[in-house]
Amino acid sequence: MKKRNIVQVKDLIAGYDGEIILDHISFDVLEGEIFIILGGSGCGKSTLLKHLIGLMKPLSGQVIIDGNDISNCDEITFKNILRKIGVLYQSSALFGSMTLAENVSLPIQEYTDLPKKLVDTLVKIKLNLVNLNGYENHLPSEISGGMKKRAGLARAMALNPKILFFDEPSAGLDPVTSVELDNLILSLNKNLGTTMVIVTHELPSIFNVAHRIIMLDRQTKGIIAEGDPNYLKDHSKNRFVRNFFNRQSQNYERISESLKKNRN
Amino acid sequence: MKSIEDIQSCQYEIAETEDGDITIYVQGRMDSSNASRIIEIFGSLIKDRQPLSMAVDLKKVTYIDDFGALVLVELKDMMTRANGLFDLQNAREEVLFMLDSETLADTTSFIKIRPPNMFIRFGDAIIQYAADVKYLISFVGSVCIAFVYSFLHPKSLRMEETFLYMQKTGVDALPVVAMISFLLGLIVAFMSSVQLQLFGANIYVASLVSLAMSRELGPIMTAIIVAGRSGSSFAAEIGTMKISEEVDALFTMGFDPTRYLVLPKILASVIVVPILTLFSDVFAIFGGLVVGVFMLDLTANAYISETIKTLTVFDVFWGVFKSAVFALLISWIGCLRGFQVKGGAASVGHATTSAVVSSIFLIIVSDAIFTVIIRYLR
Structure with a gap:
């Protein structure tokens, strides 16, 4: 069965007053895919993400989420789209005045009429899923950064959204926690079939989870590579892409050549 | 079926x-x-x-x-x-x-933590209060040290920042202070004229307005406006810096956060609020003058000369001195509340509220003390 496109970006031009950051970008995300957006600093990754989740309106072009254009739709459609997506923000964005349980139960209470007992059970399930059982009554300020990330994830997937967006999920996490988060992403993707769109530049995590990537570039303001990271690593025509995946400085080749010369 | x-x-x-x-x-x-x-x-x-x-x-x-x-x-x-x-x-x-x-x-829902009983909460409140007082005193100490240090090393004072706060606290507040003082002068003149007219003592409206405004109402109104405008903003600014770790950054870079953040604010307020108070006095007298001329058939000349006759230099300076003390209290409590912020956004809101409430409270208390002092001084 051919998978359908759940996110479609068509000819997107994005920018802040007068300054264009992304110029004529088009790509699709397939249903059930783990899709990673990457690129060097300042290339517009976060701007792209903000357009995908409807926080910013494109200067021109379309962003279509599950059949509806998020950039140009009425209030009710917009609400329906928001119901289908969950976002894990870089700093978790947990509400500081609420306990973890209250944070997670907020969307459940807002969008369903389930009895209190079931809501509590669901909250437990969600927190269990991210290994935070026993922390229901903790405030966000009382737990560590990695735990906040996981609690944020629990809140983002409280309603089992079709698409989960991640803004730099492993930023500020230690390698072990980071791998655990990757595994969590993989298992959620496998068990629930959730589509994941991830903005990151954490190399190990890219190779670990990505089905497909796009790489943005600051100079061309567009996509310079698209595909399987394992293939692109060695076979991309673009030197910057190869350097990115192999973790080499842009002038690595020049330096190594000059070193060779000196040795001779 | x-x-x-x-x-x-x-x-x-x-x-x-x-x-x-x-x-x-x-x-x-x-x-x-x-x-x-x-x-x-x-x-x-x-x-x-x-x-x-x-x-x-x-x-x-x-x-x-x-x-x-x-x-x-x-x-x-x-x-x-x-x-x-x-x-x-x-x-x-x-x-x-x-x-x-x-x-x-295990479908039993998790147990919500119930608030502890009254005695525990009362005890907690006392402990909290004691800690608050302790912090208050240590904050006074660190502000004093910062002042002495800056006095000995004038170059360490951030002049640009101080001027910026002088503008924010003083110049930007002038329109609202002028407006409120003008209306207040109008109200006082009008209210007193109703009584004084009975005795044919219209001219004393000028005395009443000028004396009341320059000694009490001018300084207090100005201070309350500044508390609402600047005291709250000091608390919010420092509080937000605290939760985004900017205060910690200052500390580890070797700056004294008190000297760096608090001193410019206190200094600017203490310089600028007395000037605002003088403006407030003038506008209030002008408000009284409008009532006197248009409603009480006084000439502007008579009103002004009566005002000059009533006001002594001491009255005006006493008001200005009080407003300097109020400014010190407002900026000090604003910064203090900012530094007490812990946790998240809600805490910043709490600090802001607390800054305004405490400074208005302190303004009134200190004014009461001043009134008693002046009673025995003269």
């Missing part, structure tokens, strides 16, 4: 035998969008027909998540309570797994 019903993206058929057994064939999705409706409908089914047993057939379910699984658990609970049997048919492995998992087995 068979019927096909539709709940959003989920359809179901009910088959009922004569023995009182119900089988429900569910199709489509069981997710968060229809979970509560399914419970409602099937729950009322159980209540109405009181079946001996209920079976749910999941063969045609295309999607089921933890919301759907919970629905099944809830239905099972309902049947158990009605002394009936519950059975799942054609459930896929992952559904059974979801139902089997530990959290679902």
